[in-house]
Amino acid sequence: MIPAPFAYARPTSVDEALQAIADGGEDVKILAGGQSLIPVMRLRLAAPETVVDLGRVAGLRGVREEDDAIVVGAMTTHSDVIADPLVQQWAPIVAQATETVADRQVRHRGTFGGALAHADPAGDLPAVALALEAEFVIAGLSGRRTVPAVEFFVDYLTTALEEGELLVEIRLPKLAGTWGMHYEKFNRVAQAWSIVAVAALVRREGDRIAEARIGLTNMGPTPLRASAAEAALAGVPATREAVAEAAAHAAENTSPSSDLNAQADYRHHLAQVLTRRAVIAAAGL
Amino acid sequence: MSQISVRVDGVDYVDEVEPRTLLVHYLREQLGKVGTVVGCDTSNCGACTVHLDGEAVKSCTVLAVQADGAEVTTIEGVGRDGALHPVQKAFHEMHGLQCGFCTPGMIMASIDLLADNADPSEDEVREGIEGNLCRCTGYQNIVRAVQAAAAEMGTAEMGTGAQA
Ligand SMILES: Cc1cc2nc3c(=O)[nH]c(=O)nc-3n(C[C@H](O)[C@H](O)[C@H](O)COP(=O)(O)OP(=O)(O)OC[C@H]3O[C@@H](n4cnc5c(N)ncnc54)[C@H](O)[C@@H]3O)c2cc1C
Ligand code: FES
Ligand code: FES
Numbered sequence: 001m002i003p004a005p006f007a008y009a010r011p012t013s014v015d016e017a018l019q020a021i022a023d024g025g026e027d028v029k030i031l032a033g034g035q036s037l038i039p040v041m042r043l044r045l046a047a048p049e050t051v052v053d054l055g056r057v058a059g060l061r062g063v064r065e066e067d068d069a070i071v072v073g074a075m076t077t078h079s080d081v082i083a084d085p086l087v088q089q090w091a092p093i094v095a096q097a098t099e100t101v102a103d104r105q106v107r108h109r110g111t112f113g114g115a116l117a118h119a120d121p122a123g124d125l126p127a128v129a130l131a132l133e134a135e136f137v138i139a140g141l142s143g144r145r146t147v148p149a150v151e152f153f154v155d156y157l158t159t160a161l162e163e164g165e166l167l168v169e170i171r172l173p174k175l176a177g178t179w180g181m182h183y184e185k186f187n188r189v190a191q192a193w194s195i196v197a198v199a200a201l202v203r204r205e206g207d208r209i210a211e212a213r214i215g216l217t218n219m220g221p222t223p224l225r226a227s228a229a230e231a232a233l234a235g236v237p238a239t240r241e242a243v244a245e246a247a248a249h250a251a252e253n254t255s256p257s258s259d260l261n262a263q264a265d266y267r268h269h270l271a272q273v274l275t276r277r278a279v280i281a282a283a284g285l
Numbered sequence: 286m287s288q289i290s291v292r293v294d295g296v297d298y299v300d301e302v303e304p305r306t307l308l309v310h311y312l313r314e315q316l317g318k319v320g321t322v323v324g325c326d327t328s329n330c331g332a333c334t335v336h337l338d339g340e341a342v343k344s345c346t347v348l349a350v351q352a353d354g355a356e357v358t359t360i361e362g363v364g365r366d367g368a369l370h371p372v373q374k375a376f377h378e379m380h381g382l383q384c385g386f387c388t389p390g391m392i393m394a395s396i397d398l399l400a401d402n403a404d405p406s407e408d409e410v411r412e413g414i415e416g417n418l419c420r421c422t423g424y425q426n427i428v429r430a431v432q433a434a435a436a437e438m439g440t441a442e443m444g445t446g447a448q449a
Contacts, residue, residue, distance in 0.1 A: 001326055008287060008304035008350055031348075038346045039328045042307075051304065055351055079340070103416025104397060105331060108340040109347065190415035191329065 003041035007050045014168060017057055018141050021164050024050030030166065031055070032075060032114030035106045060113070060168060063087060069135075069171040074113020079104070081112050090174040091132060093181035093199060097124045100183070103191045113167045116152070119159050119222070121257075122193040126153055127223035128183060131199040131215030135171040140164060146171075156221035179203045182281035184274045185217070188261070194218050195262050196270040198226075198250070200278035202233075209238050209283060212246075219254040219271055228252040229275055243279045250275035289353040293318065294362025302349045309333045311349035312359060320361040320389050324418070331417030334390035334397075335359045341397035343416070360389035363396065371441070372396050372434040381430030383421035391417050395431045404435055 006029075009020040021028050029048035031037055040046045054060060060075035063084045070086045072094075081087055082095045101107060101115070101124050115125045116136070129136075130149045137146050138161060147160045154160055161167060175181070185197035197217035203210045212233040214226040232246035256267035286301040293316060302311055312318040312335070323345055324332030333345040336358040344357075363370040372392050375381065382388045391414060398405060398413035405413060410431045411424070419427060 002307060002310065003305040005303065005305055008348075010350070031351075034348065034351070035328065035346055038307075038348065041305075042326060042345075053348075053351065103331070104394065104413060105334055105341045105343045105416045106328070106346075108337075108342050190412070 001042050001044065003038070004044060004047040006048050008053065009050060010053045010056050012056050012058060014057060014059070014139050014166065017052055017054060017166060018139060018164065020050075020052045021166070022141060024052060028052060030117075032117070033077065033110040035102070035110035036114065036118045036120070054166075066171070069173050071137075072112050072170045072172060074111060074117075074167045074169055076112045078102075078107035078110045078112065078115070082107070087172075090176050091172045091181075092176055093128055093132070093183050093201070094125070094172065096181075097128045097183040097185070097197075097199065100124055100185045100194075100197075112170065116170065117159060117161060117167045119153055119157050120193075121156060121221055121223070122195075122218045124183070124185065124194055124197060124217055127197065127215035127217040128199040129170065129172075129215075130223045130225060131181075131201050131213045132172050132175065133213070134173075136160070136167060137169045137171065139166045139168045144168070150225075153222040175201060180282040180284055182278045184278035184281070186270055186274055196256070196267050196274060198271065198274040198278040200275065200282040202279060202282040204238055204283060207238050209233050209236050209242075212279060212282075214250065214275055214279070216250070216254060216271055216275075219251070219256045219267060221255070224254055226250045226252075226254075226271070226275060233279065238283050238285060240280055240285050243283065243285065244276050247272050247276035247279060287350050287353075289350055291349075291352050291354070292356045294357070294359055304348065304350050306349040307345055308335070308337075308347040308349050308352050308357070309344035311352075312344060312357070318359050318361055321359045322386060322389060324386060324390075329416075329418065330387070330390070331394060331414075332387055332390040334393040334417065336393060336397065339400075341394050358393075360392060363392070370396065371437050372399070372431070375430040375434035375437065376427070379426050379430035379433050381422065381427045387417060387419040387421075391419065391427055395434065398431070399435055399438060403439055405431070407432070 011017040027049045031053040060073045199215035201213040216224045228249035236242040251268035251271040324330035328346045
């Protein structure tokens with residue numbers, strides 16, 4: 001099938017893009033890599049009046065360094081994120097998780113900002129951004145604001161982006177070096193979305209785990225932090241046994257769905273197993 | 286309608302398209318490049334894979350207007366001077382196809398993979414073509430074909446190097 005007709009705008013700056021969105025009528029869709037939007041438009045699950053293509057907006061693509069953070073432009077493609085030296089140095093878990101996204105063709109088009117703005121509960125990057133405590137820079141006609149990850153993901157496919165706003169960049173704190181990190185994804189076949197996945201960050205002090213941050217993919221309508229497991233990990237000896245004990249709390253306060261891929265109780269089980277594996281890897285055990 | 290300029294398989298085109306026209310439909314219906322096929326409605330099968338500015342993409346998941354100003358290579362443009370591309374030749378020789386429907390996309394994805402990784406392991410080939418589905422072969426001979434092509438392209442490059 002082909003999409004329903006729409007008006008097409010191709011702005012070249014953020015200001016032009018915001019104006020095009022404001023002028024686009026009732027139902028405007030922003031087009032980033034199109035790897036989620038074009039499929040739903042083709043199935044006519046979305047039929048926007050206007051599509052505003054960010055493909056030519058200058059300055060939204062690429063990664064730069066800013067004090068204690070690296071800043072990823074919303075339009076940086078998955079394949080550029082994977083290859084980026086700053087990402088590899090300061091937030092290698094982002095590259096590791098992005099490598100598991102879809103396939104080469106989709107990664108050549110799909111973008112970091114698009115995947116986060118889409119906020120699919122099975123998407124791999126939201127849980128990683130949440131565990132990293134990333135910050136989201138949002139532009140609107142009245143200026144820019146910065147939203148922490150925990151406030152960005154609001155509900156199923158819903159973010160803090162208001163109508164008319166644009167996600168422009170994402171700030172990732174430079175944690176590598178002090179923190180170990182690992183993304184553990186479970187899916188059944190190639191090119192498939194996560195059934196459950198876990199992003200783990202661990203800061204060790206000698207032979208103890210000082211702090212851990214754990215992001216869960218597909219354990220609820222939004223990405224979640226496994227707060228009970230994080231609390232249980234704080235201060236424990238850095239051993240596989242202690243990690244396994246703490247990881248048993250990983251599914252507390254989660255509300256995964258039951259669907260064709262897995263029942264909720266199976267997802268609870270997976271969250272615990274994958275948290276154990278991810279924390280062990282992140283802690284270098 | 287929007288006007289686009291694209292270079293497809295080495296030829297420049299300027300055309301009017303509807304913004305909703307998918308790149309694959311532009312290639313097939315407006316340019317008659319029917320070597321690129323459509324195998325699904327969900328961006329999963331990879332049969333429609335072409336190169337957009339040198340990178341493999343699913344042409345059913347790109348709007349023709351997004352290709353404005355770009356260079357597109359389809360399966361029809363990979364051979365040189367009437368000779369098959371080494372990956373095409375290897376698919377032929379290693380029986381990397383049965384019905385052949387997935388083949389244009391498989392070959393375009395494989396060429397893209399070999400540009401990044403000239404000597405992929407079996408696992409790397411399987412991961413490299415994970416975006417392409419084949420209902421016939423069971424993939425064994427496709428993997429063999431990609432590895433055979435890698436070997437041949439590697440040797441060819443060494444040959445040129447030695448002469449230089
Ligand atoms: C076959 C296939 C398999 C996939 N498998 C996975 C997987 O395993 N894991 C995974 O995480 N993802 C997967 N994806 C999704 C992929 O990661 C997409 O790239 C991503 O979800 C959307 O990014 P995009 O740039 O293509 O966004 P688009 O499709 O262009 O946009 C998606 C949505 O976000 C909005 N949006 C985009 N950019 C902005 C912005 N800057 N500001 C405001 N709103 C914006 C759009 O309006 C739209 O609603 C898969 C996709 C396909 C086709
Ligand atoms: S036709 Fe199936 S992915 Fe494009
Ligand atoms: S040869 Fe028939 S689908 Fe691959």
